[in-house]
Amino acid sequence: MPEPTLFNFIVAKEDRTVTVERSFEAPLDPVWDAFTKAEILDQWWAPKPFSSRTKRMDFKVGGRRFYAMVGPDGQEAAWQVQEYTSITPKTNYKYFSAFADKDENLQLPGSNWDLSFDAANGRTIVRITIHNDSLERMERMIEMGFKEGFTMGLEQLDELLASRRSA
Amino acid sequence: MDRLSLTFSALADPTRRAILSRLSSGPASVNELAAPFSMSLPAVSKHLKVLERAQLIKRGKEAQWRPCELKAEPLKEADAWIEQYRTMWEERFDRLDAYLIELQGKKPKK
Numbered sequence: 001m002p003e004p005t006l007f008n009f010i011v012a013k014e015d016r017t018v019t020v021e022r023s024f025e026a027p028l029d030p031v032w033d034a035f036t037k038a039e040i041l042d043q044w045w046a047p048k049p050f051s052s053r054t055k056r057m058d059f060k061v062g063g064r065r066f067y068a069m070v071g072p073d074g075q076e077a078a079w080q081v082q083e084y085t086s087i088t089p090k091t092n093y094k095y096f097s098a099f100a101d102k103d104e105n106l107q108l109p110g111s112n113w114d115l116s117f118d119a120a121n122g123r124t125i126v127r128i129t130i131h132n133d134s135l136e137r138m139e140r141m142i143e144m145g146f147k148e149g150f151t152m153g154l155e156q157l158d159e160l161l162a163s164r165r166s167a
Numbered sequence: 168m169d170r171l172s173l174t175f176s177a178l179a180d181p182t183r184r185a186i187l188s189r190l191s192s193g194p195a196s197v198n199e200l201a202a203p204f205s206m207s208l209p210a211v212s213k214h215l216k217v218l219e220r221a222q223l224i225k226r227g228k229e230a231q232w233r234p235c236e237l238k239a240e241p242l243k244e245a246d247a248w249i250e251q252y253r254t255m256w257e258e259r260f261d262r263l264d265a266y267l268i269e270l271q272g273k274k275p276k277k
Contacts, residue, residue, distance in 0.1 A: 007260070009253045014181070018252070022260045026267040034263055044262035047255050 016132040028119035032090045061087055066104050081106055092116045174241040177221035183214050187223060190237040
């Protein structure tokens with residue numbers, strides 16, 4: 001019997017941190033690639049019905065991934081920048097994430113992401129910590145990330161789920 | 168600021184969380200709320216104003232004895248946000264699972 005999938009999701013309002021932990025039934029290499037290669041990230045990162053379109057990605061310290069959220073109509077709806085601050089191959093990487101305009105101008109503040117990868121017995125555990133330095137950042141993450149980026153998507157998702165339920 | 172931001176903003180302070188925690192066991196006056204903290208009444212009143220603006224508490228009308236009371240509705244909204252955010256992560260990881268399974272050739276052949 002395979003081990004059950006690990007999934008932990010913890011929101012600590014007091015230190016403005018979100019921690020997400022998940023196991024994948026795959027070796028370390030493909031999981032690391034799925035998180036660090038643009039063409040793979042674009043296949044699974046964006047919340048439905050959005051898709052993500054990476055316009056530029058330079059996976060090295062100081063490098064950036066600049067990507068757009070693309071709506072079901074094919075229009076780019078929101079842009080984000082992830083700037084890599086630390087990379088330990090197949091172990092950990094960190095980046096600063098912020099929303100941006102279509103010309104890649106950052107809309108500060110943003111949040112700091114820390115992603116760790118652990119392999120054991122053919123499965124890989126990914127641990128993600130998203131930290132907002134200040135309350136303003138947390139609010140901004142909620143307001144911009146959630147409201148503009150996700151609420152729109154979630155409303156469409158609700159419709160989709162409703163139509164599935166009634167089907 | 169929208170309501171959710173007001174809620175998070177109000178919850179960000181440990182004193183305010185302690186006040187809410189005290190109020191979860193029943194209404195209290197400003198004096199009673201101030202007692203466990205080494206704070207002046209005006210300082211406590213300031214915190215209460217923030218909580219009131221976030222609609223996390225309701226204050227009585229009586230001029231002298233204005234008991235504070237906890238209101239849970241905004242907290243539920245904040246939880247709803249967290250729940251949606253959690254769902255987004257679950258679905259994101261399900262998509263990654265699907266990709267990894269396909270990659271490893273476990274997908275049934277067409």
